[in-house]
Amino acid sequence: MSSDVVEKSSKSVDTFDSAWLQDCLPIYYRKYFPFGPFFRWLNYGGIKGSGFNKREFSFTLIGDIYIRFQSFKDGPSLEKEIIAKSPIKIDIGALYTHDPRNRHTIHPAASFRPVQRELVFDIDMTDYDEVRYCCQGAQVCENCWILMDIAVKIIQKALADDFGYEHILWVFSGRRGIHAWVCDESARTLTASQRSAVAEYLVLLKGGTDVGRRVNLNDNRIHSSVRRAINIIDEHFFKYLSKHDIFGNEERVQKFLKLIPDIIRDEVEKSIADLETAKDKWRAFQATVKTFCRKNSQKSWQISMLAEEIQLHFCYPRIDIAVSKGLNHLLKAPFCVHPKTGKICVPFTADNMIDPNNVPTLNSLIEELDNVPASKKPYRHSSMKDSINVFDEFLKKLERSRTGRDMENLSLDDW
Amino acid sequence: MQFDSGKSRRSKIFRKNFRYSSILQLYEEPPTEKVSLSEFEEYAIDRIKLLKIVENVGLKHVKGSEEYCMAIKKEMANGKLEGLPLRLKDHSIEANLEKVMKKDHVSHFILRLAFCRTEDLRRWFLAQELDLFKLRWSLMTADAQKAFMLENRMHYNPISDSEKSEKLTELTASTFRPSIHKSNTTLALNTDFYKVPFTEAIELVRTRKVYIEKGQAYIPSNEVIVLIQNYFRMKISAALVLTTKTLSLMEEDDRLGPILDACAKRHIGIEYVTRKNIKDGEVTPEMLDQLSKESFPPCMQQLHHNLKTNHHLKHNGRMQYGLFLKGIGLSMNDAIRFWKTEFCKQMDGDKWDKQYLYNIRHNYGHEGKRANYTPYSCSKICSMTPGPGESNGCPFRHTDASVLRQRLQGMSLNREGIDTIVEFSKKGHPQLACGKYFDMVHNQDIGFTPNHPNHYFDESRNVLNPKVVEGQKERPVVKPKLVPTTSKQPLNVKKELENSSFDEDLMTMDME
Structure with a gap:
């Protein structure tokens, strides 16, 4: 794609072949997969009518065999099936009007439809290729992960403050992305058009492949959510600049200048020409914009927000909203093993961003198995335990919000 | 009109007259009147004509503009669509108020049956009905609009001054475009804001046009129409999906089935496949x-x-x-x-x-x-x-x-x-x-x-x-x-059905 790709030497990604997966997945599912908490999550604490049995699961088996519309009457039967099949990927779908396994027996067929679903978000590092200078495509490193951190913080804040959602589960997707599951009841019952409204509210960047600057605030008001996003980006912007030198070479400078409107482009080019660091160049650019606005007050409306627009262009979250819009879109379940990297899709919190190169892997867990006391749950006594704690906290809060109190007496790992 | 003794019947008549204070309807209750087969057909065709006018004019003119409104009126006159007026004050319609309202009411429901089958048809129908609704709303006086909201129990209470001043910065920044000429803060102070769950104002949320906090959207008074439209859209959209379920019943009816079929087919016509x-x-x-x-x-x-x-x-x-x-x-x-x-x-x-x-x-x-x-x-x-x-x-x-x-x-x-x-x-x-x-x-x-x-x-x-x-x-x-399809074409559905080259004719007609 571009000459800017820095080869990552040490991390070979595709170390997992299918024979290895075939051997280890059954062990992982038997020893590590936290079926208890997992079921308690999707059962939403409801003894009756939680609809767990109407929830679609789908499995990808070794050899890319894909089975959709699986459903289970309770946790133990889900566990049994997963251990038996050892899928390389488990997807969670919607709650349907009827048990999905019986969908062919329903008449009329149109009455079988999804009714509930967590509101989900999917952010993938590949969508950041034009604004990261460390990796491209499927690769990630701590430098581009800065952008993901910003994205998580902005979305978390918007979901919590603007929409009032409290139960947001963040999950690493195993390679180069993250997922968010919004599990408030009011979120699970949103219609498709309401979902798309929320998703589009969170989308600021204009799409397309050859669009220049993706943000244009001129003929728009600065909505409070955008203002807040700018503030969050501000906190991290120099960190981003220090790792991604957007003025690093002539090609990048030209790319940057393309984002600048004609009326001020030459001045900006001059102002940054002789400076050394990206930080200085950025400051000089900001100053040029300010001076221009002061001198040309009639034209200032065109560029008064230019610096902010460019910050947003580089750092605002790039959400794949197709995933969020539909009720029936499948999304990979937490605690899956990514078949290409062997990394576990572990939950984390927005305040404590996950380090994608420091998560438990299938390899490391199998090795750790020797050190786990036989009487204990391995997932609580291994490198998985931090993320299990995150999941527990999430569950506790979720259950506290419900009126049914009978769940609190159950031990955390029981059905 | 006959009066029978039943209390419920009388109250229904009363309510009907009350509801008829404007042409605008939410079409919440299906019609119960008797409709002859020829009326059924006439109603259906006229409403399709009207919706097609709304569509075609909407493509050429800026929706909501003066020319848009004039062009629609002109096309309606050309197509002799007096039976489905845009507002009640148009020529001496009061005399046959009952008839007009009935036609508007019944024809809408007939098209629901015809257009509920596929997503494309539903989308088209809903879009045109919504434009028609907006147009009719815009032609109503402020009083009539208020009365309509009252009749349909749409009450919105403005937020208190103290709440407003507490959130003034956010409300101002999120609601109004920046302007050199006037102070947006003053504007915000002089505007009533209504607090509604954001799900009721998704069009405004989607485009970030209103302030939202903890799931509540703060709607300025000039955007209240969006809430009403949204309500209308939601109702019709849900109703269309629901109607799909009754379709099998309708298709068995060999009097209505063919008419409904033909209605759906003549919509845009250009089904490229x-x-x-x-x-x-x-x-x-x-x-x-x-x-x-x-x-x-x-x-x-x-x-x-x-x-x-x-x-x-x-x-x-x-x-x-x-x-x-x-x-x-x-x-x-x-x-x-x-x-x-x-x-x-x-x-x-x-x-x-x-x-x-x-x-x-x-x-x-x-x-x-x-x-x-x-x-x-x-x-x-x-x-x-x-x-x-x-x-x-x-x-x-x-x-x-x-x-x-x-x-x-x-x-x-x-x-x-x-x-x-x-x-x-x-x-x-x-x-x-x-x-x-x-x-x-x-x-x-x-x-x-x-x-x-x-x-x-x-x-x-x-x-x-x-x-x-x-x-x-x-x-x-x-x-x-592009002339709307309403001109000069013989509009007898049955005749079209007999015509073997039906699709081709329809297409030529729609494109010219």
């Missing part, structure tokens, strides 16, 4: 480069260009472009060859077969539920939201104005025309912009407004090469303009 004059295989992959330069609408040029440069398109792009190609006559085998050649410049054939072959066969109805999918219309394309790295969507809607301008300049179009196009695009009239673009690249001034990319393509082939299209014998080289 069912067209008879397009032969499968008329277009081959080798022709696409040339054709894309000559006759593709900009949205498809963009996709073609990106496919050729990146050897990849994301899912939505593949759908939009793939179905379009199918619509212009690329056969399935050619499509497979075309996509595979392009993609495999970057990936191996096996992987392609595994990941993408299904997708293409699916488009042609050879996989899954074997539906014969139709190419996307302009309204569908405009309603997409392409994300980063995606090149689907409409350039006149989704591309930043400055980039659009640059691109048009790159095509060496004249400055004045570019200004017009960009202006249309900025104001949210992508189809008008596209029509202007069409005129410019074809050196015409025929006031053509596309409503479908395939429509654009056909029109372009027609202009460039008038004899190519078969089965259209005396087709004029340059057509005057």
Whole structure:
């Protein structure tokens, strides 16, 4: 794609072949997969009518065999099936009007439809290729992960403050992305058009492949959510600049200048020409914009927000909203093993961003198995335990919000 | 009118009269009146005419503008649609108030039955009904609007002054455009804000036009209409889905079934897949480069260009472009060859077969539920939201104005025309912009407004090469303009059903 790709030497990604997966997945599912908490999550604490049995699961088996519309009457039967099949990927779908396994027996067929679903978000590092200078495509490193951190913080804040959602589960997707599951009841019952409204509210960047600057605030008001996003980006912007030198070479400078409107482009080019660091160049650019606005007050409306627009262009979250819009879109379940990297899709919190190169892997867990006391749950006594704690906290809060109190007496790992 | 003794009956009559204080209805209760078969047919046809006028005029004029309203009135007069007025004060309608309301009420419900079958039909019907609703609302006096809200129990209480002052900064910044002339803070202080769950104002939330906090949206008084529209949209949309379930009953009825069928068919008519004059295989992959330069609408040029440069398109792009190609006559085998050649410049054939072959066969109805999918219309394309790295969507809607301008300049179009196009695009009239673009690249001034990319393509082939299209014998080289279908055509549904070349006739009629 571009000459800017820095080869990552040490991390070979595709170390997992299918024979290895075939051997280890059954062990992982038997020893590590936290079926208890997992079921308690999707059962939403409801003894009756939680609809767990109407929830679609789908499995990808070794050899890319894909089975959709699986459903289970309770946790133990889900566990049994997963251990038996050892899928390389488990997807969670919607709650349907009827048990999905019986969908062919329903008449009329149109009455079988999804009714509930967590509101989900999917952010993938590949969508950041034009604004990261460390990796491209499927690769990630701590430098581009800065952008993901910003994205998580902005979305978390918007979901919590603007929409009032409290139960947001963040999950690493195993390679180069993250997922968010919004599990408030009011979120699970949103219609498709309401979902798309929320998703589009969170989308600021204009799409397309050859669009220049993706943000244009001129003929728009600065909505409070955008203002807040700018503030969050501000906190991290120099960190981003220090790792991604957007003025690093002539090609990048030209790319940057393309984002600048004609009326001020030459001045900006001059102002940054002789400076050394990206930080200085950025400051000089900001100053040029300010001076221009002061001198040309009639034209200032065109560029008064230019610096902010460019910050947003580089750092605002790039959400794949197709995933969020539909009720029936499948999304990979937490605690899956990514078949290409062997990394576990572990939950984390927005305040404590996950380090994608420091998560438990299938390899490391199998090795750790020797050190786990036989009487204990391995997932609580291994490198998985931090993320299990995150999941527990999430569950506790979720259950506290419900009126049914009978769940609190159950031990955390029981059905 | 008869009065029978039942209390409930009388109260219903009373309520009805009360409700009839304006033409606007929410169509919450289905009609219970007796309707003769000929009335049924007449009602249905008249309402389709009306909705088609609303659609066609909406393509040519800025919705809500003076000209828009005038044009609709004019077309209605031409089509003799006095039976379905835009407002009650139009000529002496009060005299037959009951009749007018009944017709409006019943005809809406008939079309629900006719248009509930597929998503495309539902979308079309809902869009036109919504435009009609907005138009009628805009013609009402403020008092009538208030009365309407009261009658339909739409109460909105403004937030208190203390709450307002607490959130003043956010409300001001999120609600009003910055302006040099007036202070937005003052404006906010003088505006009533209504607090509603954000789910009731999704159009305003989607576009970030209102402040929201903890799930509550703060709606300024001038946007309250959006809440009412949204309510209307939700009701009708849900009702349409619900109606689908009763369809099997209707189809068994051999008096109503055929009428409803014909209604749905005459809607836009341009169902590109069912067209008879397009032969499968008329277009081959080798022709696409040339054709894309000559006759593709900009949205498809963009996709073609990106496919050729990146050897990849994301899912939505593949759908939009793939179905379009199918619509212009690329056969399935050619499509497979075309996509595979392009993609495999970057990936191996096996992987392609595994990941993408299904997708293409699916488009042609050879996989899954074997539906014969139709190419996307302009309204569908405009309603997409392409994300980063995606090149689907409409350039006149989704591309930043400055980039659009640059691109048009790159095509060496004249400055004045570019200004017009960009202006249309900025104001949210992508189809008008596209029509202007069409005129410019074809050196015409025929006031053509596309409503479908395939429509654009056909029109372009027609202009460039008038004899190519078969089965259209005396087709004029340059057509005057898109006239709504309401003119002069005999509108007897049954007759049309007897007509064997029904589809073709319908199509010609709709395009001219």
